[in-house]
Amino acid sequence: MPQIAQLAATYSSQIFWMLIFFGFTFFVVGRGMVPKVMDTVAQRDKQIADDLAAAERARAQADAEEEAWRTRENANRAEAQALIAEARAKAAAVTTERLATAQVAIDATLAEAETRISQARRSAAAEIEDVAADAAREIVSRIAGLTLDDGAVRSAVKENLVHG
Amino acid sequence: MHQFSIQPLFGSEGWSIAGYNIAFTNSTLWMAIAAVTLAFFVAGGMKRQLVPGRWQMAVESFTGFIDGMLAANVGPGGKKYVPYIFSLFMFILFANFLGLLPLGVIGLHAFTFTSHFSATGVLAVLSFAIVLIVGFAKHKLHFFSLFVPHGTPVIMIPLIFCVELISFLVRPFSLGLRLFVAMMAGHVLLEVLSSFVISSGNAGIGLFAIAGLPSFILMVGICALELLVAGIQAYVFALLTCVYLNDAENLH
Numbered sequence: 235m236p237q238i239a240q241l242a243a244t245y246s247s248q249i250f251w252m253l254i255f256f257g258f259t260f261f262v263v264g265r266g267m268v269p270k271v272m273d274t275v276a277q278r279d280k281q282i283a284d285d286l287a288a289a290e291r292a293r294a295q296a297d298a299e300e301e302a303w304r305t306r307e308n309a310n311r312a313e314a315q316a317l318i319a320e321a322r323a324k325a326a327a328v329t330t331e332r333l334a335t336a337q338v339a340i341d342a343t344l345a346e347a348e349t350r351i352s353q354a355r356r357s358a359a360a361e362i363e364d365v366a367a368d369a370a371r372e373i374v375s376r377i378a379g380l381t382l383d384d385g386a387v388r389s390a391v392k393e394n395l396v397h398g
Numbered sequence: 399m400h401q402f403s404i405q406p407l408f409g410s411e412g413w414s415i416a417g418y419n420i421a422f423t424n425s426t427l428w429m430a431i432a433a434v435t436l437a438f439f440v441a442g443g444m445k446r447q448l449v450p451g452r453w454q455m456a457v458e459s460f461t462g463f464i465d466g467m468l469a470a471n472v473g474p475g476g477k478k479y480v481p482y483i484f485s486l487f488m489f490i491l492f493a494n495f496l497g498l499l500p501l502g503v504i505g506l507h508a509f510t511f512t513s514h515f516s517a518t519g520v521l522a523v524l525s526f527a528i529v530l531i532v533g534f535a536k537h538k539l540h541f542f543s544l545f546v547p548h549g550t551p552v553i554m555i556p557l558i559f560c561v562e563l564i565s566f567l568v569r570p571f572s573l574g575l576r577l578f579v580a581m582m583a584g585h586v587l588l589e590v591l592s593s594f595v596i597s598s599g600n601a602g603i604g605l606f607a608i609a610g611l612p613s614f615i616l617m618v619g620i621c622a623l624e625l626l627v628a629g630i631q632a633y634v635f636a637l638l639t640c641v642y643l644n645d646a647e648n649l650h
Binding site for chain 1: 399402404414415446448450
């Protein structure tokens with residue numbers, strides 16, 4: 235086994251060169267390069283974390299803006315609804331008023347017409363009375379030869395007309 | 399066993415500092431290759447793009463893996479050990495994988511320096527030393543309470559203290575030996591099986607069909623297993639260091 239057989243002759247060389255080359259590895263690679271590599275990794279991790287945080291912030295801002303927009307939109311909609319309701323109410327009021335005016339006019343016309351009708355009826359009834367009284371007196375004078383008082387005939391006719 | 403033998407390269411066997419030989423060996427060469435390859439790999443992932451390419455993604459997944467392991471085992475205080483654990487894990491991983499490269503087919507010989515306890519021992523002692531330094535710097539002498547688990551009856555404290563102290567002191571050995579043994583065992587197994595293939599092939603076609611061919615098929619499977627072991631052993635070394643660091647960092 236050369237490890238043991240050659241130990242006495244080679245141990246100092248092995249230890250010396252091991253220290254030299256491991257020392258080289260440690261100081262040049264371990265101390266010189268590895269921290270830079272780790273630094274790069276740390277920077278990348280930090281950048282990723284920062285980007286994520288920025289994205290999160292942007293999302294929160296977008297949410298807030300959307301919320302504000304929604305509030306504004308709701309207010310606008312409510313305002314529009316109020317305007318519509320007001321216009322509708324106003325239109326309804328105007329319509330009602332116009333209807334009332336028309337109704338009044340119609341009522342007046344109706345009342346006048348009714349008055350006229352009843353007047354006509356009354357004058358017609360009086361004319362019928364006159365005609366009936368004349369006819370009755372004529373009939374009485376021709377058949378019975380009596381000359382009756384005009385007032386008596388008229389009252390008899392009126393009584394008959396009323397009681398029919 | 400030739401694959402484990404250490405040979406000086408470039409006529410450097412005479413190099414020494416204060417009487418200690420520091421020859422530039424094949425083991426040293428593969429340490430250098432592992433370190434340079436690792437540096438090249440990590441440097442390729444330093445484009446620092448916001449959207450990473452494949453290479454950058456690969457390097458970042460390794461650092462993220464080590465970071466996650468420390469976060470899970472040590473907690474927030476583990477962040478400062480990422481450079482060390484990363485170097486440890488990747489250096490061992492690259493060494494294990496590079497040692498498995500089938501360079502024999504082009505006449506070169508890969509050398510797995512993690513199959514030498516003189517190399518893994520250095521890493522284990524380093525980890526253990528860091529645990530000791532961190533532990534005593536952070537908790538002073540209170541660090542010794544690590545050896546007395548909560549709820550130990552007073553009468554048991556001396557015994558438990560000794561047991562825990564021994565298990566603590568064994569850590570660097572288990573850490574270094576585990577890696578060395580796993581890597582060496584895998585390579586020896588492959589070597590034994592390949593020697594079956596070669597010698598049965600030389601002995602005759604009948605024996606090759608009975609012993610050589612099954613051995614070769616088994617080798618293919620074991621090569622895949624060795625790739626897995628190479629990753630797992632690097633992971634285990636790094637993970638255990640994390641667990642020990644957790645003791646030092648947070649006591650318990």
